[in-house]
Amino acid sequence: MSLSQKILYYVGCTTCHLYPETGKAMKKILDTIGIDVEIRDDEPCCGGALFIMGHIGEGIKKVKENIEYFKIHKIGKIIVNCPECYKTLKYDYPKVEKEFNIQVQHSTEIIAQAIKEGKLSLSKEVPLKITYHDSCHLGRYGGLYDEPRFIIKSIPGIKYKEMEFYKEHAVCCGGPIREPYIELRNQMSLTNLDLAKRIKHLVTACPTCYYNLDGVAQLFEHKVKVIELINLVAYSAGLISEIPGVELGG
Amino acid sequence: MSEKIFEQVMEKLERGIETIGDLKLTLTIGYTSRIMKNERLDPLKPEFIELKKEIVKNLDKLVEQAIKTLKNHFCEVILAKTREEALAYILQEVEGEELVVKSKTNTGKEIGLVKKLETEGIEVIETDIGDRIIQISKEKPSLPIGPAVHLDPAYIAEIFSKHYKVPVKPDPAEIVKVGREKLREQILAANVGITGANVVIAEEGSIGLIENEGNISLITRLPPKHIAIAGIDKVVPTWKDAITILRVMEAAFDLRGAYCSFIKGPSGTSDIRGLEVLGMHGAQEVHVVLVDDYRTPAREKGFEELLFCINCGRCFVACPVIQHAGIEIFLSEVSTGPIGLVKAALIKGINEAVAIGLFLCTGCNRCKELCPANIDIPGMIEKLREEAIQKGIILPEHQKMLESIQKFDNPFGKEIKKGL
Numbered sequence: 001m002s003l004s005q006k007i008l009y010y011v012g013c014t015t016c017h018l019y020p021e022t023g024k025a026m027k028k029i030l031d032t033i034g035i036d037v038e039i040r041d042d043e044p045c046c047g048g049a050l051f052i053m054g055h056i057g058e059g060i061k062k063v064k065e066n067i068e069y070f071k072i073h074k075i076g077k078i079i080v081n082c083p084e085c086y087k088t089l090k091y092d093y094p095k096v097e098k099e100f101n102i103q104v105q106h107s108t109e110i111i112a113q114a115i116k117e118g119k120l121s122l123s124k125e126v127p128l129k130i131t132y133h134d135s136c137h138l139g140r141y142g143g144l145y146d147e148p149r150f151i152i153k154s155i156p157g158i159k160y161k162e163m164e165f166y167k168e169h170a171v172c173c174g175g176p177i178r179e180p181y182i183e184l185r186n187q188m189s190l191t192n193l194d195l196a197k198r199i200k201h202l203v204t205a206c207p208t209c210y211y212n213l214d215g216v217a218q219l220f221e222h223k224v225k226v227i228e229l230i231n232l233v234a235y236s237a238g239l240i241s242e243i244p245g246v247e248l249g250g
Numbered sequence: 251m252s253e254k255i256f257e258q259v260m261e262k263l264e265r266g267i268e269t270i271g272d273l274k275l276t277l278t279i280g281y282t283s284r285i286m287k288n289e290r291l292d293p294l295k296p297e298f299i300e301l302k303k304e305i306v307k308n309l310d311k312l313v314e315q316a317i318k319t320l321k322n323h324f325c326e327v328i329l330a331k332t333r334e335e336a337l338a339y340i341l342q343e344v345e346g347e348e349l350v351v352k353s354k355t356n357t358g359k360e361i362g363l364v365k366k367l368e369t370e371g372i373e374v375i376e377t378d379i380g381d382r383i384i385q386i387s388k389e390k391p392s393l394p395i396g397p398a399v400h401l402d403p404a405y406i407a408e409i410f411s412k413h414y415k416v417p418v419k420p421d422p423a424e425i426v427k428v429g430r431e432k433l434r435e436q437i438l439a440a441n442v443g444i445t446g447a448n449v450v451i452a453e454e455g456s457i458g459l460i461e462n463e464g465n466i467s468l469i470t471r472l473p474p475k476h477i478a479i480a481g482i483d484k485v486v487p488t489w490k491d492a493i494t495i496l497r498v499m500e501a502a503f504d505l506r507g508a509y510c511s512f513i514k515g516p517s518g519t520s521d522i523r524g525l526e527v528l529g530m531h532g533a534q535e536v537h538v539v540l541v542d543d544y545r546t547p548a549r550e551k552g553f554e555e556l557l558f559c560i561n562c563g564r565c566f567v568a569c570p571v572i573q574h575a576g577i578e579i580f581l582s583e584v585s586t587g588p589i590g591l592v593k594a595a596l597i598k599g600i601n602e603a604v605a606i607g608l609f610l611c612t613g614c615n616r617c618k619e620l621c622p623a624n625i626d627i628p629g630m631i632e633k634l635r636e637e638a639i640q641k642g643i644i645l646p647e648h649q650k651m652l653e654s655i656q657k658f659d660n661p662f663g664k665e666i667k668k669g670l
Contacts (some may be wrong), residue, residue, distance in 0.1 A: 008308065011668070011669065011670060013660040013661060013662065013666065013668075016660075016666060016667060016668050016669065016670070017660065017662055017666040017667070020429060020667075020670055022333070023670045024670055027670060039669050039670055040665070040668070040669055041668045041669035042668060042669075043668045043669060044659050045541070045655050045659045045660050045661065047655070049651060049655065049661050050652065050655060052613050052633055052634055053635060053639075053651065053652065054633075054634070054635020054637075054638065054639050054648075054650075055636070055639065055652055056632065056633070056636045057636070058652065058655075058656070059646045062655070091536070109656065112355040136612075136613070136614040136615055136616070140616065140618070140619050141615055164279065164283070165282065165283075168616075168619045168620075169286045169616070169619075169620075170616075171278070171570050171616075172570050172612050172614030172616065174612060175612030175613060176612065177612070177613075177648070177651070178577040179645075179647035179648075179651070180260070180645060180646075180647045181260075181263060181610060183263070183264065183267055184263060184571065184575060184610065184612075187267055187571050187574040187575075188574055188612070191278055191570075191573075191574065
């Protein structure tokens with residue numbers, strides 16, 4: 001990455017549209033760490049959903065357009081918090097354009113590294129029993145299993161426990177496409193919630209998993225609370241005053 | 251037309267979710283825990299994957315070599331380009347027979363063997379107890395290597411009792427005892443035994459079969475004629491390679507393969523004056539039917555990894571769609587499970603693949619992760635979806651999402667605020 005190039009915080013469609021507060025919390029975390037990022041209000045869709053649906057030709061077209069977009073805007077590095085964007089940008093883009101060499105990093109990589117380097121201090125206690133749901137795109141596709149666990153365990157007060165199936169064996173929440181098979185999504189998310197029942201708090205580092213798991217938890221009035229990892233981190237770093245969806249009491 | 255297929259898929263899904271009941275827990279927790287927490291497979295994986303790559307690269311030569319060496323060992327060998335050719339050969343070999351006993355053969359299933367023989371008026375008896383239960387009950391099979399594991403013992407006892415007209419207690423040992431006695435009679439009465447082959451060793455001119463029941467041992471020895479059916483992908487270069495594959499097969503399901511048979515042609519003796527007589531205790535004739543069918547087209551299509559499949563069924567166990575919507579998902583007459591979906595597309599066509607759930611896969615990649623060969627099943631499913639779309643088979647919801655990305659640059663079907 002040359003000096004004239006910029007780091008893009010690529011927020012992703014789901015976070016922009018459904019969870020802008022999570023995006024803002026991520027921005028605060030980046031500010032705290034001292035990473036200067038650009039956020040663009042003409043950010044394109046990564047095209048990941050196109051590949052999943054089988055619109056491979058359309059996906060390739062989209063990838064080529066986006067690579068051009070990154071070039072025009074002098075992007076030298078991309079930070080994402082959406083695992084689907086992460087997988088698509090990091091692994092599918094170089095398949096389409098061999099010379100695509102922009103570094104792509106997931107928020108969990110950035111945060112874990114910052115904790116290790118002492119650039120982000122997580123000091124506020126979170127006295128909760130917590131487990132972690134591996135996103136398919138972040139885990140099985142992206143290989144990022146350890147970073148989110150390291151982050152969660154760095155937060156004081158947390159009692160961490162794994163679910164019955166985790167890492168490579170984690171159960172999909174129902175995935176990013178969902179429609180028209182909503183009932184299948186419901187059942188798959190329910191299995192995850194049931195597996196987390198004794199632990200009560202299920203953390204995810206994926207806005208799609210959050211959407212599915214939290215939506216289904218509310219729909220079925222499930223007692224498990226779903227937490228977005230970024231919010232957990234931002235809270236412990238003192239950047240936000242409460243964790244959405246969780247009452248810490250006291 | 252695609253509307254009707256999608257309606258059927260939705261019905262199948264809704265019915266599956268509604269009726270899965272207790273089976274869901276067995277599939278999600280029971281089997282998955284058992285196979286996932288088995289640590290025998292991982293150390294074997296790298297060598298196995300390298301071997302499979304080598305085999306597929308040199309397949310034509312290996313098949314040629316295997317045919318030659320098997321023939322040297324008095325086997326009759328045919329290389330069937332298509333399933334029709336394979337069926338025609340087998341039909342000719344069983345002509346005049348009323349009864350054929352068989353063991354599990356995925357290639358036999360793929361070519362529609364049982365149905366074909368039955369339409370020709372030949373009774374076909376499955377000798378694997380799980381397959382026999384499915385055959386008698388006419389239930390849908392579940393796990394490829396344990397097709398009846400989802401059925402209640404009381405129910406199995408009831409259907410056995412009805413079928414064999416003897417009282418059967420709902421106890422696994424009792425069920426197995428009745429099955430054994432009845433199957434033995436039929437194995438002794440049959441003149442032809444049909445099996446698959448887990449490996450065909452090119453250098454040695456030998457086929458290898460692994461099992462835990464002993465039915466394969468019996469039907470390859472007792473009837474005078476043994477017909478083995480194998481996809482060309484089952485050919486391996488050497489003995490050592492055969493052992494690698496058989497060990498992976500055992501480890502894949504954490505099983506103990508009680509018996510392993512290597513068959514190098516018919517049984518025989520030269521004890522009388524040194525004159526060779528074929529057929530002593532074992533079969534007098536051994537026929538090996540090597541089936542190509544979808545395999546060469548798969549290689550040409552960029553689906554060569556399909557030929558890495560050893561039918562272990564781990565992708566079936568891994569699949570959360572099957573776990574939540576039941577065993578009919580991805581099940582066709584020719585195969586089952588996620589890899590079976592891909593095979594069905596190649597064997598029966600893209601419409602069949604859509605009908606059994608091509609668009610139900612969430613792309614979670616768990617099947618690839620658990621596959622001994624890490625076959626990229628989700629990647630193949632994406633390509634098959636593309637093929638379906640090109641034929642005009644598209645879900646309206648997916649069409650909408652496509653248009654939304656094209657028009658609004660996001661999947662939500664409307665303008666959204668980007669950035670923060």
